[in-house]
Amino acid sequence: MTYSDFLTAKDVIEAYQTLSKVVRHTALEYDEYLSKKYHAHIYLKREDQQRVRSFKIRGAYYNIIKADKEKLKNGVVAASAGNHAQGVAATCRALDIQATIFMPVTTPNQKVSAVRRFGGKNITTILVGDTFDEAQQAALDYTQKNQMFLVAPFDDYATMAGQGSIAVEIFNDAKDQAIDVDYLITSVGGGGLISGVSTYTKYISPQTTVVGVEPETAQSMAAAFKAQQPVTVSNVDHFVDGAAVAKVGQLTYRQAHRYVDRLLAVPEGKVAQTVMDMYTYEAIVAEPAGAMPIASLDIIAKDIVDQTVVLVVSGGNNDISRMQEMEQKSLMYKGQQQFYLVEFPQRPGALRQFVNDVLGPNDDITRFEYTKKINSETGSVMVGILLGEGTSVTSLTQRLSAFFPKYVNLQENSVLFNMLV
Known part of the structure; x- marks a missing residue:
């Protein structure tokens, strides 16, 4: 596939048509608890219900299936803090392709185990470095040395298009339910999700306000917006492991800068409190990155009164052993x-x-x-x-x-x- 200088809605639609036969069409659910709390009409896009419990399988599968078959003959390589790795692992097992996956040493055990479970004999995992960026550099070096295909976690048009298929589902379901979406809010890590989603959203519903949410200690997209180019932020906290990226991609920055209306930053303690609240009050197991859009509602509470808001719960890969840490962070935040x-x-x-x-x-x-x-x-x-x-x-x-x-x-x-x- 040949892409223009920017990802287009047509690219996202093509990805959706391919993925509709492969990934789960996840629910767009009205959330009564949050709607009453914020005096709004709030819907959750439940990507935690995907087979690999996150949206990442969309971009991973579409990237691999669209790759030149000659490039796949030596296998594929990926770098990930967990969810992208699971998407790559599940895809490679389904297509019988060998994969080597680099993950930070700090990746929660639940995610490492899940990668090995989804990939089976088709994958090899290598834990290296303390951050995603260090794992990514190791993956790049390995790719060049062994002439393999790198499945980019975010800074790639195919990956972005695959993640954007979420928005196609959202607006198809919204049309079926006679919903006009005023706000669409999703988390931001490297920028693949927000890029794909915002591209299609502004095509199908220009009046919808697209909001990206980052961890307070990993505001790499906000830093890129300010500097007008991707820059590396320091002292990244890894509590929100699915979004703890020190530098967004060049492609994702350009796409987000064009289509995203607003960026918000939420404290890690607020994210922890939200994870605990969603589990306690709604029996929803959201990982920190998946809970960030919900956590951001306090920041824009006055703006969303009587508005229709869609929140992308991007993943539910939460290690149960972290719940004590979550509770402590929540109590400290309060x-x-x-x-x-x-x-x-x-x-x-x-x-x-x-x-x-x-x-x-x-x-x-x-x-x-x-x-x-x-x-x-x-x-x-x-x-x-x-x-x-x-x-x-x-x-x-x-x-x-x-x-x-x-x-x-x-x-x-x-x-x-x-x-x-």
């Missing part, structure tokens, strides 16, 4: 969970005084680590406090400061926090 490093006087009754003078009547100690030191007047204590009803962070820190003025708020020191908590 200000209910606090961690401090405090110098305790080493005398009898010091702990009792701390409980009586610092904690509120409904507060609880969730963590307390202390080792008594010989010949020392004080000892360092790491304490976690769950704030109860009636206690604010301000009042707690005021009492803590009175108890010992030189305490350290671990929420404000990421190095100490990661080491101690």
Whole structure:
């Protein structure tokens, strides 16, 4: 296939026609809980219901099926933080193609196991680097050395077109349900999803506002918009692993810059809270990247009153072992969970005084680590406090400061926090 300088709606439609025989047409569901909460008409596009539990199989399959067969003879290579790898693995197994997949060492075990399960004997996984970008560089080097075909996770027209097939389904279903879509919101990692979706959306429904949502600590598309070209952002947090990309693609940047109306950034703690809420109230298991569009609703709540909003739940590959981490991040985001490093006087009754003078009547100690030191007047204590009803962070820190003025708020020191908590 030959593409123009920009991906077009025609390209997306062609991808949809091919993929309609392969991928699952996922549900466009009215969400009563979110609609009541935000006084809007909110629908979820449930890509977490795909066979590989994410949208990524669309771009992976379409990229591979459209490749020159001569380029596939030595097999394919992919780099991924998890979901793209699963799409490539499932595709290669279905088409009986060999694949080598590079994934960051930090990829959740659930996603690594899923890749191996979907790919079976057709795939080899290699864990390398701490970030997606490091894994991608390793994949590029391997591709050149072994003359294999690289299945790009986002910065490729075929991949973008495949991801854009989601929008074709959304607007076909919206037409069937007599829905006019005012807002379409999706997550942004490398930009493949938002590029494909926005391209078709602006063709079929120009009045629809297209919104992209990034993690607060990985705003690579926003940085590209500001610099007018893709740039590398530093200090990327990998909690939202499906969107923790330090640099968007050149093609995806150009496409998004043309068609995306607005970019939003959400804190990781808010994303964690949303994952917990969706599981608790709606029994929906969304991974952090899949929950980002829902998490963004608080930011634009005033804008969407009485509007029809479609949120793409891009994936549901959430490792159950991460739920404790999610709960902690959620509580910290809401200000209910606090961690401090405090110098305790080493005398009898010091702990009792701390409980009586610092904690509120409904507060609880969730963590307390202390080792008594010989010949020392004080000892360092790491304490976690769950704030109860009636206690604010301000009042707690005021009492803590009175108890010992030189305490350290671990929420404000990421190095100490990661080491101690």
